[in-house]
Amino acid sequence: MSTVLTEQNVYAAQFASRRERLPGNHLAWVERLRQKAMDDFVALGFPTTKLENWKYTNVAPIRRITFEPAADRRLVSIPEFACHERPRLVFVNGWFVPALSSLDARSDFPLLTMREALRDPERACVIEKHLGRYTNTSDHAFAAWNTAFFSDGAYIEVPRGFICDEPIQLVFIAAGNSEPWACYPRNLIVAGEGSELTIVESFIGSNEAVYLTNTVTEIAAGPGAVIDYYKIERESSQSFHVGVTNARLDHDASLTSHSISFRGSLVRNDLNVSLDGEGSRCTLNGLFVVDGRRLVDNHTRIDHLRSHASSRELYKGVLAGNAEGVFNGAIVVHQNAQKTDAVQHSKNLLLSREAQINTKPQLEIRNNDVRCFHGATIGQIDADAVFYLKSRGIAEDEAKRILVRGFAGEIIDAIRLSTVRDPLERQLEVWFQDVLEAS
């Protein structure tokens, strides 16, 4: 081994000194999982733009900073935090805060933190079957880093046939005034056969602090399970967010994902769905609004592994100022996936000349009995539409706001949960107001 102090070695040293205190340290398999992940991270190092998957996203700003693992789990002051819905699990800097959380005591529905669940031998056995099984640490440095360091998160195991009608809120708050710190949430959702559930992951940061959220969520959907998954990212403006969501769907299972990115100086979302059962289906909707010098990168991959599976994907980007956006969406139709039905769209609206979007829909088909479509569009605000609205007395800024709302509407209006949709509507308005004021 070289003794050169590389960035990843800093974290290897952190790992060595903290591993004893990390959740699940009493379990040999967790130890091995973490160690293997740490080794992978050290071997991989930080991705560079020479890698195809990181071509447009330079993580040097993350690499240059040494992030201390977040120890502070006290809530300093979070004025923006106003989640009153339940059930909810609230984590501050990746650590569970019972005082902010609200758990419905339902005997048939274990909603636990990862740390707690790993302490329960029966649950630990279930977790062992799933944790890390949908996440390849040898080809994704951040996922490896998270797997080595994960602090806590939600463990949701929905029993067979159970219909959970209350959305489960998972709230991840970053708070602190210290040196740059990192949060490593890790969630696992195991939905039993024929179960239904809605999960809302929210990432919130309220001040101008510099921190990294490195999060991984794994979802295992049993046969016929129906999952609505929301990821709402509203980190602080100086923060970094790298998140991976990996889902595997059994036959006839269904996943609907809404990924919304609002803030953060550098945001990277990976969403990988394995349609690993006949008749499984997924709908992936995404909206990212980016301004200033920020960057949001959405990478999605859908693997059609079995026949009669279908996927629908629509990602929309609104980019202002000097913002950069990336959409890379791969659909891979494997040899056994006859009668695959896949449609993918990437639509982007540029509000300034300097804003940029790199969009790359990719279709890889190893089978000829399929119906696949993909497309990408990049446009500006339509001058004819602005004039039309102005000719009705609507002011120019208001006309533009209406058109941006209209563009985002396809994603926003598809959100069933009003507790997600309504705040989003307001945040989009505030965001656009800021964009107007900055221009």
Add this chain to the structure above:
Amino acid sequence: MLRIRNLSASVDGKPILRGLDLEVHAGEVHAIMGPNGSGKSTFAQVLAGRDIYRVVADELSFEGKGLLQIAPEIRAREGIFLAFQYPVEIPGVSNLYFLRAAVNAVRAHRGLPELDAVDFLSSAREQARSLGIDDVMLKRSLNEGFSGGEKKRNEILQMKLLEPRLAILDESDSGLDIDALRIVADGINAMRSPERAIIVVTHYQRLLNYVVPDYVHVLVGGRIVRSGGKDLAAELEEKGYGWLEGQAIA
């Protein structure tokens, strides 16, 4: 109400209107007729304030105020309305939301209180019903997937809700079947009043059988080459525009 003297407009250096004169008073209905490419739509768009045209005029005034420096939204709030030949489709914005935003923008300018969603809905519904516009169409995205006739009726609905002082209707009859034409014509006729002026821009005489104008002007080559009463429309229907086209050069 509207005074135009020596109005010229060009786009990308290409002249379209070349010295147009027109005077319109409150209570009058004027028809602007002319062959394709004569500048009719440009004229309508210039009045509404479309900024792609370079416009010069000795006078272009509305109720005594010069219009040349006035933005389209201000013109609209002051009472100028253009029913578009090709209304723009705006996905994701509901017709109702748009109508209310427009009505409230105009109301604010006139010192009237904003209408809330409930009050607005009841007044919009009533006007919509007379135009055969149902709730489904009010809730759909603005003009998106509307048929030609639905778009035209929706323009008339906007006119009725905004209650302009000067309404300019650009080819509001094109593409309509008999029933839709009658609905649109009734909508226009219902707007006739001593305080309001209407300019109907059309290629054909058809609409003018229902909306009988006080004056008819023939636009050829960017100029009004002939003006007359309603009988002129019938004459054009019979003879076509050919006999007037020579006069454009004169």
